[in-house]
Amino acid sequence: MERVILHSDLNNFYASVECLYHPELRDKPVAVCGSQSTRHGIVLAKNQIAKKMGVKTGEAIWEARNKCPDLVIVRPNFHLYMRFSLYARRIYEEYTDLVEAFGIDENWLDVTGSTRLFGSGEKIAHEIRERIKNELGITVSVGVSYNKIFAKLASDMKKPDAVTVITEKDYRQKVWPLPVKELLYVGRSTGRKLNDLGIVTIGDLANTPVGLLARKLGKWGETLWLFANGYDDMPVSKITFESLIKGIGNSLTAPRDLTCDEDAKLLFQVLAESVGERLRRHNLKGRTVQISIRDTNLEYITRQAKLPSCSYITREIADKAFEIFKCSWDWSKNVRALGIRVTDLVTADRHVQLSFLEDEIRRINRELVDHSIDSIRERFGYYAVQRASLLNKDIFNTDVARENVIHPVSYFR
Amino acid sequence: MKVICQKEKLAEGINVVQKAVSSKSNIQILEGILIEAGDNFKMTGNDLELAVECFVDAHIERPGAIVINSRMFGEIVRRLPDSDVLIELKDNNTVTIECENSKFNLKGILPEGFPAIPEIEKKNSFKIDQMLLRDMIRQTLFAVCLDENRPILMGSLMEYDGTTLNIVSIDGYRLALRRTTECVGEKPFSVVVPGKALNELVKILEAEPLEVNVVASDNHILFDMGTRKVQSRLLEGKFLNYAGIIPNEFETRLSVRTKELLSAIERAALMITSEDRGHAIKFNVNEERLVITSSTAIGDAHEEVPVEMDGKKLELGFNPRYLTDVLKVVEDEFIEMSFTTNVGPSVIRPVEGRDYDYMVMPVRI
Numbered sequence: 001m002e003r004v005i006l007h008s009d010l011n012n013f014y015a016s017v018e019c020l021y022h023p024e025l026r027d028k029p030v031a032v033c034g035s036q037s038t039r040h041g042i043v044l045a046k047n048q049i050a051k052k053m054g055v056k057t058g059e060a061i062w063e064a065r066n067k068c069p070d071l072v073i074v075r076p077n078f079h080l081y082m083r084f085s086l087y088a089r090r091i092y093e094e095y096t097d098l099v100e101a102f103g104i105d106e107n108w109l110d111v112t113g114s115t116r117l118f119g120s121g122e123k124i125a126h127e128i129r130e131r132i133k134n135e136l137g138i139t140v141s142v143g144v145s146y147n148k149i150f151a152k153l154a155s156d157m158k159k160p161d162a163v164t165v166i167t168e169k170d171y172r173q174k175v176w177p178l179p180v181k182e183l184l185y186v187g188r189s190t191g192r193k194l195n196d197l198g199i200v201t202i203g204d205l206a207n208t209p210v211g212l213l214a215r216k217l218g219k220w221g222e223t224l225w226l227f228a229n230g231y232d233d234m235p236v237s238k239i240t241f242e243s244l245i246k247g248i249g250n251s252l253t254a255p256r257d258l259t260c261d262e263d264a265k266l267l268f269q270v271l272a273e274s275v276g277e278r279l280r281r282h283n284l285k286g287r288t289v290q291i292s293i294r295d296t297n298l299e300y301i302t303r304q305a306k307l308p309s310c311s312y313i314t315r316e317i318a319d320k321a322f323e324i325f326k327c328s329w330d331w332s333k334n335v336r337a338l339g340i341r342v343t344d345l346v347t348a349d350r351h352v353q354l355s356f357l358e359d360e361i362r363r364i365n366r367e368l369v370d371h372s373i374d375s376i377r378e379r380f381g382y383y384a385v386q387r388a389s390l391l392n393k394d395i396f397n398t399d400v401a402r403e404n405v406i407h408p409v410s411y412f413r
Numbered sequence: 414m415k416v417i418c419q420k421e422k423l424a425e426g427i428n429v430v431q432k433a434v435s436s437k438s439n440i441q442i443l444e445g446i447l448i449e450a451g452d453n454f455k456m457t458g459n460d461l462e463l464a465v466e467c468f469v470d471a472h473i474e475r476p477g478a479i480v481i482n483s484r485m486f487g488e489i490v491r492r493l494p495d496s497d498v499l500i501e502l503k504d505n506n507t508v509t510i511e512c513e514n515s516k517f518n519l520k521g522i523l524p525e526g527f528p529a530i531p532e533i534e535k536k537n538s539f540k541i542d543q544m545l546l547r548d549m550i551r552q553t554l555f556a557v558c559l560d561e562n563r564p565i566l567m568g569s570l571m572e573y574d575g576t577t578l579n580i581v582s583i584d585g586y587r588l589a590l591r592r593t594t595e596c597v598g599e600k601p602f603s604v605v606v607p608g609k610a611l612n613e614l615v616k617i618l619e620a621e622p623l624e625v626n627v628v629a630s631d632n633h634i635l636f637d638m639g640t641r642k643v644q645s646r647l648l649e650g651k652f653l654n655y656a657g658i659i660p661n662e663f664e665t666r667l668s669v670r671t672k673e674l675l676s677a678i679e680r681a682a683l684m685i686t687s688e689d690r691g692h693a694i695k696f697n698v699n700e701e702r703l704v705i706t707s708s709t710a711i712g713d714a715h716e717e718v719p720v721e722m723d724g725k726k727l728e729l730g731f732n733p734r735y736l737t738d739v740l741k742v743v744e745d746e747f748i749e750m751s752f753t754t755n756v757g758p759s760v761i762r763p764v765e766g767r768d769y770d771y772m773v774m775p776v777r778i
Binding site for chain 1: 560562563583585586588653658691692693710730732756758772774775776777778
């Protein structure tokens with residue numbers, strides 16, 4: 001039976017919520033910018049007016065100001081966004097129990113079983129669009145299709161406050177002319193590889209022999225070909241935003257086997273740099289640090305411990321990871337790979353109970369240092385600023401987050 | 414064994430010793446109460462961390478001893494009519510409990526396997542009024558640390574310098590220190606008593622002006638109240654040196670009626686539900702009044718409390734529970750609250766006297 005899948009995308013989510021709470025900003029270009037403790041933030045979201053002026057998500061504030069001198073910068077209230085995300089989810093859940101979060105502002109809904117009750121997918125989509133506007137005061141774009149990939153593409157086609165339908169009959173006209181980079185998971189690097197093969201549009205991809213793609217891109221090529229042809233059959237699972245990000249972690253196989261504490265300490269340092277940066281980027285702090293150790297026999301253990309308080313400070317994560325390691329490893333075998341994962345996440349803008357057992361001023365300063373490092377790297381690249389301890393240790397020093405990209409697994413569970 | 418005692422006295426005794434009985438243990442006998450009839454009728458609970466003994470008035474017809482499952486024994490006795498209860502040990506370790514028209518036969522456990530309470534070496538001791546000790550524990554217990562990463566702070570420090578007894582609890586976010594000179598000891602000492610033991614002791618100490626004799630060795634502490642005895646293991650390690658932590662210089666001070674401040678904070682805290690756990694209330698210290706506000710998804714609250722203020726204006730956040738905990742146990746009509754900065758400690762003290770110091774860290778908002 002043909003499925004009816006909706007993809008609902010809250011338009012300019014952060015900025016819309018801010019404008020709702022600050023009506024005086026409604027007619028001005030507004031950007032929500034990160035790194036609240038430093039003033040070097042980047043644009044996390046912008047409203048429609050700022051968008052028209054060319055402000056882009058991810059660019060530095062000064063770049064945005066160049067294009068749009070009147071830009072109003074507001075600081076993010078992640079707490080508030082979480083709440084609105086939840087409110088929207090409650091509305092979706094009145095139509096189906098199969099609601100899958102994809103980020104804070106996007107959800108897939110499988111309404112196949114609900115069409116007898118509520119009418120066609122398109123009718124439900126319009127109803128949701130109206131209700132979000134009336135009940136929450138923000139707008140949503142809804143895509144309706146027969147698989148998740150096309151539903152997501154559809155929601156991107158018309159914005160804001162709109163519904164777009166892609167059917168099995170018209171996907172060739174609607175989807176195929178789109179540039180291939182619009183397809184979920186076709187990033188810069190995959191896009192470049194595809195372009196090298198002469199594949200520019202999604203239609204090109206769909207009509208390329210799947211064997212060729214598999215040879216050039218591996219298993220991934222096959223998956224993308226299935227996406228482009230609308231053969232995606234991934235189910236919509238019940239996933240909330242909170243459960244989506246349970247932890248943030250990285251692991252790395254060392255270029256040579258690790259043989260001593262000093263080696264392990266350095267590798268944890270490198271991993272913590274990446275994990276810390278990702279936590280800060282998502283504005284999350286974690287309470288638990290988990291490490292994984294793979295020895296030269298490929299045997300694998302994980303150990304975890306709690307931090308004294310929620311943190312996204314690189315140094316604290318690295319120190320904790322190494323502390324756990326020292327209690328769990330006796331060097332009877334050498335180590336091949338290490339990993340760090342931070343879990344028990346909370347949004348970082350919540351109130352922080354101070355402790356007199358910790359040097360809170362030093363913690364605040366360390367947060368500021370980490371934010372500054374992040375913005376330097378954002379502008380000048382990862383290697384622009386480095387830990388002195390890693391300076392002459394080239395084999396360990398890598399930008400874990402960018403050079404070892406693993407695609408988000410959440411879609412393929 | 415054959416004893417007769419009043420239901421009420423028996424139930425009270427069970428209730429006291431149950432404080433030291435583990436409800437779930439791998440060792441079956443630890444889920445039991447040891448009852449012994451000799452010269453006296455005595456009940457004992459012991460979970461190996463904490464042991465409680467209680468003597469109960471009874472008429473002893475035949476001596477003996479047995480261990481009975483604590484939960485079952487308690488449930489039965491609590492529901493018996495107000496009358497005399499007969500407890501008799503029969504063959505096969507069967508215990509018969511009879512009261513008016515009720516009769517129970519329970520399987521008992523031989524008492525030999527019940528852990529003996531370690532004999533305490535009488536190294537240090539002091540005498541103090543039970544009510545006073547109860548209040549001192551009550552005023553500090555809530556600040557005991559619950560984080561297992563800091564095991565030594567999971568107890569309260571009891572230190573005696575020859576004239577003054579201090580009880581101190583610290584969880585890192587606050588510090589509670591209660592002192593008294595109204596106790597008689599031999600020589601100075603310092604021990605750390607587990608918070609769990611104090612939590613039970615507070616319920617066992619009587620709200621009457623009776624004396625308790627406290628004896629401490631290197632590993633154990635005994636609170637001897639005559640008919641009731643509570644003995645706990647001590648925590649090992651060195652307690653935090655708290656002397657330098659409490660600040661002496663403040664930017665702002667205010668004095669306020671305790672009950673008024675408590676009610677205002679409790680009302681403002683209504684806005685903070687479990688969903689907003691960790692959310693702070695805001696203090697705005699300003700001239701002749703203290704403005705307390707809170708704002709969450711539910712709505713916002715605005716409270717004004719008249720105060721006498723001295724020093725700079727200040728705005729800072731607090732976890733409301735860290736304030737209500739202390740305001741509930743302070744009996745003085747007026748308290749003084751002194752502030753350093755919005756990221757440094759604040760101190761609460763009764764306006765009169767020097768018996769109590771409470772230090773609390775603010776919340777960064």
